[in-house]
Amino acid sequence: MTVDVGxxxxxxxxxxxxxxxxxxxxxxxxxxxxxxxxxxxxxxxxGACTVLxxxxxxxxxxxxxxxxxxxxxxxxxxxxxxxxxxxxxxxFIEHDGFQCGYCTPGQICSAVGMLSELKRGLPSAVTxxxxxxxxxxxxxxVRERMSGNICRCAAYPNIVAAILDAGKx
Amino acid sequence: xxxxxxxxxxxxxxxxxxxTGAARYAGDRRAEHPxxxxxxxxxxxxxxxxxxxxxEAQAAPGVVLxxxxxxxxxxxxxxxxxxxxxxxxxxxxxxxxxxxxEPVALVVAxxxxxxxxxxxxxxxxxxxxxxxxxxxxxxxFAYTPAELVQGKPDSSLGDFDKGFAQGAxxxxxxxxxxxxxxxxxELVASLAQWDGxxxxxxxxxxxxxxxxxxxxxxxxxxxxxVEVISEFIGGGFGGxxxxxxxxxxxxxxxxxxxxxxxxTLTRQQMFSVTTHRAAxxxxxxxxxxxxxxxxxxxxxVMSQSARMDEFVESAAASTRSMYAxxxxxxxxxxxxxxxxxxxxxxxxxxxxxxxxxxxxxxxLAYKLDLDPVELRLRNEPTEDPEKHVPYSTRKLVECLKxxxxxxxxDKRPSVPGTLKDGQWLVGFGVxxxxxxxxxRPATARVRMDENRHVTVEMDxxxxxxxxxxxxAQVAADALGVPIGQVTVKLGDSSYPQTPGSxxxxxxxxxxxxxxxxxxxxxxxxxxxxxxxxLQAEVKxxxxxxxxxxxxxxxGAHFAEVGVDTSTGEARLRRMLGVFDAGRIYNSKTARxxxxxxxxxxxxxALHENAVVDQRYGLFVNHDLAGYHVPVHADVPAVxxxxxxxxxxxxxxxxxxxxxxxxxxxxxAAVANAIYNACGVRIRDYxxxxxxxxRGLMRPANLAQQR
Numbered sequence: 001m002t003v004d005v006g007x008x009x010x011x012x013x014x015x016x017x018x019x020x021x022x023x024x025x026x027x028x029x030x031x032x033x034x035x036x037x038x039x040x041x042x043x044x045x046x047g048a049c050t051v052l053x054x055x056x057x058x059x060x061x062x063x064x065x066x067x068x069x070x071x072x073x074x075x076x077x078x079x080x081x082x083x084x085x086x087x088x089x090x091x092f093i094e095h096d097g098f099q100c101g102y103c104t105p106g107q108i109c110s111a112v113g114m115l116s117e118l119k120r121g122l123p124s125a126v127t128x129x130x131x132x133x134x135x136x137x138x139x140x141x142v143r144e145r146m147s148g149n150i151c152r153c154a155a156y157p158n159i160v161a162a163i164l165d166a167g168k169x
Numbered sequence: 170x171x172x173x174x175x176x177x178x179x180x181x182x183x184x185x186x187x188x189t190g191a192a193r194y195a196g197d198r199r200a201e202h203p204x205x206x207x208x209x210x211x212x213x214x215x216x217x218x219x220x221x222x223x224x225e226a227q228a229a230p231g232v233v234l235x236x237x238x239x240x241x242x243x244x245x246x247x248x249x250x251x252x253x254x255x256x257x258x259x260x261x262x263x264x265x266x267x268x269x270x271e272p273v274a275l276v277v278a279x280x281x282x283x284x285x286x287x288x289x290x291x292x293x294x295x296x297x298x299x300x301x302x303x304x305x306x307x308x309x310f311a312y313t314p315a316e317l318v319q320g321k322p323d324s325s326l327g328d329f330d331k332g333f334a335q336g337a338x339x340x341x342x343x344x345x346x347x348x349x350x351x352x353x354x355e356l357v358a359s360l361a362q363w364d365g366x367x368x369x370x371x372x373x374x375x376x377x378x379x380x381x382x383x384x385x386x387x388x389x390x391x392x393x394x395v396e397v398i399s400e401f402i403g404g405g406f407g408g409x410x411x412x413x414x415x416x417x418x419x420x421x422x423x424x425x426x427x428x429x430x431x432x433t434l435t436r437q438q439m440f441s442v443t444t445h446r447a448a449x450x451x452x453x454x455x456x457x458x459x460x461x462x463x464x465x466x467x468x469x470v471m472s473q474s475a476r477m478d479e480f481v482e483s484a485a486a487s488t489r490s491m492y493a494x495x496x497x498x499x500x501x502x503x504x505x506x507x508x509x510x511x512x513x514x515x516x517x518x519x520x521x522x523x524x525x526x527x528x529x530x531x532x533l534a535y536k537l538d539l540d541p542v543e544l545r546l547r548n549e550p551t552e553d554p555e556k557h558v559p560y561s562t563r564k565l566v567e568c569l570k571x572x573x574x575x576x577x578x579d580k581r582p583s584v585p586g587t588l589k590d591g592q593w594l595v596g597f598g599v600x601x602x603x604x605x606x607x608x609r610p611a612t613a614r615v616r617m618d619e620n621r622h623v624t625v626e627m628d629x630x631x632x633x634x635x636x637x638x639x640x641a642q643v644a645a646d647a648l649g650v651p652i653g654q655v656t657v658k659l660g661d662s663s664y665p666q667t668p669g670s671x672x673x674x675x676x677x678x679x680x681x682x683x684x685x686x687x688x689x690x691x692x693x694x695x696x697x698x699x700x701x702x703l704q705a706e707v708k709x710x711x712x713x714x715x716x717x718x719x720x721x722x723x724g725a726h727f728a729e730v731g732v733d734t735s736t737g738e739a740r741l742r743r744m745l746g747v748f749d750a751g752r753i754y755n756s757k758t759a760r761x762x763x764x765x766x767x768x769x770x771x772x773x774a775l776h777e778n779a780v781v782d783q784r785y786g787l788f789v790n791h792d793l794a795g796y797h798v799p800v801h802a803d804v805p806a807v808x809x810x811x812x813x814x815x816x817x818x819x820x821x822x823x824x825x826x827x828x829x830x831x832x833x834x835x836x837a838a839v840a841n842a843i844y845n846a847c848g849v850r851i852r853d854y855x856x857x858x859x860x861x862x863r864g865l866m867r868p869a870n871l872a873q874q875r
Contacts, residue, residue, distance in 0.1 A: 046436075081189055082185040082191065093181065093184040099635070100404040104188055153404055
């Protein structure tokens with residue numbers, strides 16, 4: 001069964017007819033050629049496909065494209081380019097926050113979404129005071145909140161350093 | 170301004186491509202009008218296929234091909250002998266099922282969704298046989314393998330029994346390590362495309378040359394008709410040394426359908442279709458005099474091998490070179506099981522071997538009432554104890570001393586269970602690291618154009634190690650050009666032959682070739698040629714130094730761990746490794762590899778365990794929710810220090826392997842810290858809360874919790 005889906009991806013409107021089983025991840029990769037978003041497990045277990053849906057981080061593999069009609073998606077390609085890097089992308093390079101680079105687009109999108117969660121005061125399991133309007137950007141919060149993004153190269157200390165650095169700006 | 174760019178912590182030259190999503194991995198490759206293949210795997214561990222019923226699948230929407238052993242094209246037969254990763258890998262080649270999760274069919278459709286749905290409609294019936302899946306339960310079938318990568322399966326020196334009897338203190342302990350799965354973040358994937366009789370395969374492989382041979386020989390086509398491309402690889406860790414069914418099946422289907430075919434393994438399939446680290450049972454016996462000097466060492470290893478394809482986990486090989494002792498014994502035995510194929514996983518042999526021997530050394534230190542750092546210092550050999558040759562370089566003592574000082578080892582509680590932090594008991598652990606240093610022949614081609622822009626070409630790969638960057642540094646240094654003036658092209662079988670990425674030999678093998686090719690260019694420049702239109706292709710190979718010298722890289726790990734007294738949970742609090750890996754080409758990327766390896770060690774100590782369902786021989790927790798690897802929350806401050814060094818016996822550039830060194834011994838440091846924290850000694854990895862809690866509940870330990 002095909003369904004009509006209209007999405008804005010990185011500022012560009014796309015009206016597509018897709019198989020109703022198509023995930024946002026496969027739509028991005030196979031239909032739009034945006035292969036920066038990676039498939040690591042297809043089950044919401046690794047975070048490699050993290051994108052921003054209306055500014056909120058989501059696992060693209062866990063969202064059917066048909067459920068996102070009218071929504072705005074930002075992928076790694078929309079965050080910055082090689083000529084004009086997003087500060088988070090620049091910080092990942094400087095701190096060597098990756099090795100193979102496969103989880104990296106997901107880590108970066110997740111980090112950008114995570115910082116906005118801190119600003120909005122969304123608590124995590126390690127937040128000490130739930131009454132604060134905003135949550136402090138401290139290492140423990142970053143590590144806790146980024147744990148849905150697996151890096152098998154285990155660049156974790158460098159990723160956290162990059163996020164803390166970029167988050168200060 | 171530094172004298173040389175070599176060794177400098179410059180950013181990865183492929184960094185921008187990786188952080189913007191521009192880097193293309195095998196599964197990212199696109200083709201005109203592609204079809205998508207999904208593999209169907211066996212649901213029995215041992216048996217014979219009666220029938221593959223493809224009727225329903227074939228009739229499903231979008232399906233263009235269903236392949237099983239009943240209709241698969243003929244391929245070269247599987248070979249046990251020969252270059253392990255360059256062998257033919259025939260797929261759907263017979264009715265025999267060798268393990269649970271073995272490919273038994275391929276479904277190809279116009280879309281991924283259609284192929285995935287139709288794959289569920291393939292009905293396979295089996296004649297099931299009783300399989301053997303339990304390592305310990307089948308130890309009576311253990312046999313002695315013909316050889317290890319490192320030489321003979323067994324070694325002995327002096328009289329072990331006599332030396333063991335002489336010891337004032339002894340340890341005789343058995344350690345077990347579980348199955349582990351590489352789980353690189355990138356799923357193994359291939360896109361195959363034919364142009365007449367020429368085949369291009371974009372695949373995820375660490376060894377382009379081996380993949381090239383494996384694919385061509387399986388399909389029985391000339392090598393020159395195949396091009397293998399692996400420009401970016403999303404992690405390897407040994408799991409992408411061989412090629413798998415995705416590459417062969419994509420090629421077969423693409424040939425038949427006359428259109429490009431992409432086949433990607435699912436994460437679940439990665440556990441059985443790709444290789445894994447074998448489970449081991451290791452007995453370690455140590456004896457020492459009151460002076461702390463070892464009188465005897467024995468390390469005996471039993472590991473799983475697939476019945477269909479032998480692989481030996483050479484866990485005791487480095488024990489032959491690590492510590493001085495006059496009486497020595499090592500043994501390797503293999504237990505054939507009806508399990509998927511085991512193979513190299515980051516530091517094969519050493520990673521699990523040092524989980525055992527380095528914990529045993531800790532146990533001996535407590536028995537001798539000696540600091541475990543001091544015990545290791547007292548058993549430093551002056552030459553390789555079994556090979557009787559000098560070490561090329563060995564700075565283990567410096568690693569231990571520097572690490573102890575930087576870590577604050579003097580604050581370690583000498584009595585377990587005495588340092589408390591709220592609900593946590595805190596402990597310090599140390600372990601030494603040793604990893605064999607290897608080098609293989611490699612060829613590099615270097616070109617220079619009229620603008621002095623330098624291009625380096627090799628079929629070498631960058632699996633996250635930093636190959637692109639360090640070879641650019643080597644070329645920039647040799648030719649005296651800025652790094653921005655160097656382009657490095659890797660991962661294509663049309664480039665000169667290298668050993669690829671494996672065994673930590675990539676840099677030590679390829680950097681000298683790049684350097685020598687640059688020197689040829691330089692000679693031509695000096696002779697007044699160029700700069701435009703210059704080219705040099707140079708092969709560089711190891712010499713006699715690997716026979717004349719005992720070659721290893723070394724390290725020392727220091728870990729601080731907290732153990733929750735009510736749950737038994739052990740958590741890493743901080744960790745430091747100090748390493749001796751000769752000359753470092755890039756201190757930023759090398760540090761990242763070492764830190765990554767250390768965290769793998771933490772995972773092997775605390776988390777990783779692929780559990781076998783003993784009824785069917787499947788890895789029951791075959792996904793990333795069930796198979797736990799370290800995540801952000803598990804990893805606090807972990808740091809690595811690299812000692813300045815140069816090992817000219819390894820190669821003329823002075824480097825030794827880095828990628829696997831970090832994991833060696835790291836898990837043992839964590840295990841030893843757990844003992845130091847709470848007095849519970851767990852010899853069965855991973856050290857999960859249930860095991861620690863059981864230990865804490867013993868009367869002797871309850872006393873320590875007061």
